[in-house]
Amino acid sequence: MSHADSTPITLLARADGLRLACRSRAGEGPTILFLPGYMSDMEGGKVVALDQWAASQGRAMVRMDYAGNGSSEGRFADGTLASWRDDVLLVMDRVIQGPVLLVGSSMGGWLALLVALARPDRVVGIVGIAAAPDFTDWGFTDADKALLATEGRIEEPTPYGDTPYVTTLDFWESGQAARVLGDTIAIDCPVRLLHGQGDADVPWDIAVQTAARLRSSDVQTLLIKDGDHRLSRDGDIALLIRTVASLLDSH
Numbered sequence: 001m002s003h004a005d006s007t008p009i010t011l012l013a014r015a016d017g018l019r020l021a022c023r024s025r026a027g028e029g030p031t032i033l034f035l036p037g038y039m040s041d042m043e044g045g046k047v048v049a050l051d052q053w054a055a056s057q058g059r060a061m062v063r064m065d066y067a068g069n070g071s072s073e074g075r076f077a078d079g080t081l082a083s084w085r086d087d088v089l090l091v092m093d094r095v096i097q098g099p100v101l102l103v104g105s106s107m108g109g110w111l112a113l114l115v116a117l118a119r120p121d122r123v124v125g126i127v128g129i130a131a132a133p134d135f136t137d138w139g140f141t142d143a144d145k146a147l148l149a150t151e152g153r154i155e156e157p158t159p160y161g162d163t164p165y166v167t168t169l170d171f172w173e174s175g176q177a178a179r180v181l182g183d184t185i186a187i188d189c190p191v192r193l194l195h196g197q198g199d200a201d202v203p204w205d206i207a208v209q210t211a212a213r214l215r216s217s218d219v220q221t222l223l224i225k226d227g228d229h230r231l232s233r234d235g236d237i238a239l240l241i242r243t244v245a246s247l248l249d250s251h
Contacts, residue, residue: 006051009071012094014087021071022064022091025051030099030124030251031060032244035088035115037106037132039158039165041070045232046105046129046240053241059248064091077153077166080174081107081136085114092119099124101247103240106132106202106229109193113180113210116187125247128193129240130229132202133210136175139202140167148172160230181209190218190250192243194236196227 011019023042032054034047042063054061066084067074088111092100100122104112109131116123132139140148147154148169158165191214195207204223211221222243227236 006048010095011073012091014067014090018067019073020064020067020087020091022062022095023051024095025054025059025061027054027058027060029060030101030248031062031096032101032103032248033088033092033096034061034063035102035104035108035111036063036065036069037108037130039069039076039161039163040105040108041065043070044105046230046237049237050103050241050244053244057245060096062091062095064088077168080168080171081110081114081178082174085111085118085178088115089118092122098122099251101125101127101244101251103127103129103244104131105129107135109133110135110175110178110180113185113187114178116189117180117185120186120188123187123189124251125189126187126191127240127243127247128191128195128207128210129231130195130199130202131193131210132206134175134179134181134206135202136172137179137181138206140172145172181206181213183213184215185210185213186215188216190247191216191220192247193219193221194224194227194231194240194243195221196224196229196231196236198226199229201229 065072068076102112109128
């Protein structure tokens with residue numbers, strides 16, 4: 001998907017030489033940093049719409065692809081939750097100056113929490129879109145876990161594309177080591193959790209659990225009764241933009 005006003009791709013080398021792709025838009029801060037979901041990238045409908053809004057408002061925004069996704073180098077199957085979190089931290093530390101507003105979709109919502117825990121001095125707000133913290137825990141049956149243990153990976157068809165949905169044992173173990181819902185999540189910045197009650201992939205109760213666990217007192221959970229997992233309808237995107245704008249305006 002290309003847009004005339006789209007920012008060019010910048011490639012950023014990790015310590016192992018693998019290059020990460022990001023698009024950086026200059027503007028007024030805090031900088032919006034969008035974190036895509038599992039097997040997703042920075043060219044999705046929600047992130048492009050948010051980027052176009054940022055351009056229209058003169059707001060700084062960065063979007064990125066984790067290693068093995070989209071325009072970044074690497075193999076998808078080599079990625080883990082921890083390595084993708086580190087990819088986000090690398091982009092934050094090397095591309096963005098000053099405060100950051102994290103917007104995370106699905107798995108990106110889990111990563112946003114992990115990034116905020118790692119950089120509490122930088123993250124001034126979080127917006128989760130169908131955020132999926134701990135999905136290695138609640139999203140897998142005992143049969144799935146047994147298959148992972150014996151085969152080292154699971155491949156499943158997905159309604160979102162032609163490529164099968166691959167989960168590796170390394171990714172699963174990395175996720176299990178990074179669970180956050182079992183205790184207080186030591187994040188104090190404002191958090192907004194948007195979640196569709198028709199979400200077939202991430203139960204909307206996860207948003208309620210996350211809100212309860214967050215230490216911050218400034219947490220709002222917005223449940224969209226007829227919303228699905230993607231929340232990419234015009235009305236959903238308008239709600240996302242209003243939510244991001246209100247957090248930026250209050251900063």
